[in-house]
Amino acid sequence: MENKVKELAERCIECGLCKGCCPLLAGMEESPGKAAARGATAEESFSCALCGCCEAVCPVGVSPKELFAAGRRAAIAAEDFRLDEYLYLLPDRDNNLMSVYRRFSGIDYGDIAVKGEASRCFFPGCTLMTYAPELTRAVFSRLQKDCGCDGMLTDCCGKPLTQMGLPQRAEAAAAKLVARLKAHAVREVIVACPGCYYELLPVLAAAGVTLKTVYEVLELPSVDGAGRICTVHDSCPDRREGVFGRQVRAALAKSGFQTVEMSHSGKKTICCGSGGMISSFRPDFTEEFVGRRLAEVRESKAEILANYCASCTAKFAAAADDVCVVHALSLLLGRDDDFTAAKKRMAAMLEGPEGDEIWARIMAD
Known part of the structure; x- marks a missing residue:
């Protein structure tokens, strides 16, 4: 680099x-x-x-x-950055913000976690399994039915560590994941998150493990999207290759949805404001990104903003009262999943004396 x-x-x-x-x-x-x-x-x-x-x-x-x-x-x-102030973002710590929230909220996937030999596994990604547990389980249930998926992995792909500037820790996280896959004889991993997909692609290829997206595996139910107009927000990790973008648009068309494009899409898409975790470093830039993107949604005249990244979905859903923001999987499975609820519960988790104690535990070395 x-x-x-x-x-x-x-x-x-x-x-x-x-x-x-x-x-x-x-x-x-x-x-x-x-x-x-x-x-x-x-x-x-x-x-x-x-x-x-x-x-x-x-x-x-x-x-x-x-x-x-x-x-x-x-x-x-060079220790020119106060990493100790952002420990909550690091997924290789037991008490990162998302893992603590899942424990606090009773979100547990132990019953569907990989056990024993499992040739094919679902890898939802941290944000989806944290913000949308019901959707995560619904997708896993479909994968069980459609392709005999053997279990779910709740690991992190390590991308936040890469983005934070911690390549050695990212490599260690990847090595830990590969060791786990080998221990369970996993031959195929199915991912829902574009960030996870591109982070894991070279890692799993080197380990001889096939990586697929949920959209190329799921046999989607019949959802009547006729007459409904969508616009698709392309996730930044997908901008170069466009794997998810093509698959999601094809799935929407198959279900009868009409897709219109925003002024910036595909390779030239505008970031949702979550990229590089800048919402923690420059919330003003996050606000600018979100505002620009939602303005393009309104200009497109689409009634639905479909996203295939859970982070993008949560970011736009929290900011748009006049735009119907959905995850593509929710739309294609005919579900109504609320991506704003988890953000509100997370904020509530950190309120008051108990919240102060939880935050201290999250930030402890």
């Missing part, structure tokens, strides 16, 4: 196109190339959504995103 930073410094033509899609770059007086020549600061690096839109619009194919990803790693290594 450091070679990509060097390439950015040498090849950036200072056209300014990337500034139009990124509030961080828009606010910088110099070009990404000049920033690469001096190196990104910790503040700049943790203000980047790592969404990759800058790559998509660059006419010479360089990547400002890689500058800030490298800056995060450098800041962590």
